[in-house]
Amino acid sequence: MLSSSARRGAAVLLSAAVLTTLSACGAAPDPKSGAAGDAKSKVQPGAAASVADFGSMEALVAAAQKEGKLNVIALPPDWANYGEIIKAFEAKYKIKVNSENPDASSSDEIAAVKSRKGQDRAPDVMDLGIAFARSGAAENLFAPYKVTAWDKIPAGQKDADGRWYNDYGGYVSIGCDAAKIPTCPQTFADLLKPEYKGKVALNGNPTKSGSAFGGVYAAALANKGSFADIQPGIDFFGQLKKSGNFIPVESTPATVEKGETPISIDWDYLNAGYAEQFKGKGVDWKVAVPTDGVYAQFYSQAINKEAPNPAAARLWMEFLYSADGQNLWLKGHARPVLLPVMTQDGTVDKDAVTKLPQVQGTPAFPASEELDKAKATLAEKWDKALS
C-alpha cells in the first residue's frame, strides 16, 4: 500500500544494489563477428580507432549493417533534436536504434555501462556531461576512436586519445513568456527586479541538473565571480529566493506551457525549442542570452569500450560528426562543435544559424580543477543559501 512516490524512493535506494544483481543474468554477447570475415577490414571493429582501420567508409557501413542495431541511452527526443537524429540515422543506414531510458542522467549512463559489461543490451554510445566524460575516461570505460572530422574539433574540446569529444552545447539563457511578462529580463541583474516576484525558475536542482548548474555558474560570472569562484552565483540565487523572485519548481515543457515557470533559466537550445513548440498556444516564449553572465557548456560523446555493436557505434559517431549530423543538432538549436568550421566551409545550415539566440563574444571554458571546485562549493553551500 505504498504510494508510488514511496516506491520511487525505495527504488532510488535499491537501484544500485539491484543493478549489481541484474548484471549476472543478462545474455552474453554474440562473438564479435562484425566485419571479422571481411577481407577489406584490418582489425576487429571493437579495436578500430578510425575509419582507416576498417579500410573504407563502405566497409564500416557494411560491418555496422551486419550488426544491424545500435543501443543508445539517455537521448530525449525533444532534446537538441535527438528524435530526428535517430530517425535520420535509421533511415540512412537501415540500422535499428534501440533507445533506452531517454530521460536518464549521465551517472545512469555510466552505471549502465559498468553493470552490463559484456551484455548484449549494454549501451554502445553515450552522450555525457563533461565531468562524466572525464571520469569515465579515467576509469578506462571508453574506446578510443577518432572520427573523420577529428582534426576539425578544437583541441580544448576533445580528449587527446579520442576517448571522448564534445558534441554540441549552448549558452545559459533566460527564457521568458512575453504574453505574461510585460518586459522580459535581459540580464541576471534584471532578475532581481520586484516585478519578477514568484516567476524565476531553474531547470532543476543545480546539484543534479547540468543546466541548472550552468545557470548558477553564469550568475556567478555576472556577479564578480569567476570559474574558480561560484559563490557569488549561489549568493545571487539566495538573494532571489529571499526576495521571493525564485521559485524552486523544476521548469519542464509542461510548466512552461502551463505558465508556472514564466521565466526559466536554461540552455538556449531548450528555451529556443520551447519557443517553437508553444507558438500559437498562448505562450510567446522569448530567449535572451544574458550579457552579464555568458556561460557555455558542451556535452561529450563516447563509445563504450565493450560496446555490443562496436561497428554501429563507430558509424553513429561518423554520422554525428558529418555535416548532416551536425546540422541536425543545429536544427534543434544546439551549437554543434564543428559550427565554426562549417560556417567557414559553407556546409552549415544557414537558416538554422539565424534562428540561434544572439551571443556576443567567444565562450570560455572552466578548467577541470575549477569545475571540480565549483561543484564542491555548490554541493556544500546551495542548501543553506536556498532554505
Add this chain to the structure above:
Amino acid sequence: MPTTPSRTAGGTSRRRRGPRTWLAALPLLAFTGLCFGLPLGAIAFGAVTRTDPADGATRLTGEHLARSLQGPYLGSLIGSVQLSALTALIGGVLGVLIAQVVVTSRSTALRSAALTASGVLANFGGVPLAFAFIATVGISGVVTQLADLTSLGWSLYSFTGLTVVYLYFLIPLMVLVIAPALEGLRPQWREAAQNSGASGRQFWRHVGLPVLAPSLLGGFVLLFGTAFAAHATAAALVGGSVPLVTLKIADALAGNVLTGQENVALALGLDMILIAGLVMAVYLPLQRRSARWLR
C-alpha cells in the same frame, strides 16, 4: 497465568514441530533474503568501501558514512525526519477523525465511497500528484488566482506546501489502516462504560485509546515511513530548496553534475534504514505493552 508444566509441554511439542514449520517458511525466508538481504548487504558494503579508480582495489573506509552525517547531508536527514514526523502526526490525527466519522455513520454509501476513495488517493503520488497541485494551487494555479492565495502568504514550493501535498496521500492511508481497528471497538464496551456512569471522554481515555493504541502507533509508523521514503513528489515540487534525504540520494546517485558520489548515496541509504529501524524499535515495545490490554 499458564502453569509451568503446560508451558513445558507446549515447548516440547513446538520443538517437535520445529523443522517442518521452518521448512514451510523457507520460501518466505529465501524471498526475504534475496529481495531485502541482498540489497541491504550491497548498500552496507558500498557505504563502507571505496574502489580506487586507478588500481581497481576496494578498501574499507568510514569516510562515506562520516560525510553522510555532515553539512548539507545531515541537514537533509534532519529535514526529512522533521517533515515525516510532522506529516505523520497531522495525517494520523486527521485520518483517525475521518475514519471514526465514516465508521460510525449509518450510511453504507458514505462508508464505501470514503474507503474506496481512500484506497485510490493513498496510492496517488509522484509527479502526477505534484502536477495536480501545481495546476490548482501553484503560483499560476487556478485556485491561487481565484482566491488570491499569494497575498495571503501561500507558497506551494516550501516546507508548508510540501506538508499539505504529503497529507493528501497520508490522510487516506491512515483512514485505510485505522478503519478496521475502529470497527473492532465493540459498541457493547461503550454501552458498558456508559452504564457504569462513564462520560464519553472517560470511555476514550480508559477504554478506547488503550485498545486502539497499537493500531494508532502502527499507523503513525507507516505514515512516517511513507513520507520518509517519498521522493518524486518532492523532487518535482521543491527541487533543492527543502532539504530532503531522498532528493540528496537522487542527486548523488543519478545526477548530471556531481561525479563519484555513489557511495555517499549508499551511506545515506544506510542512514535512512537505521532511522526507520529506530522508529520501529520505539514502536515495537510500545505495541507489545499496549497489546496486553487486548488479551
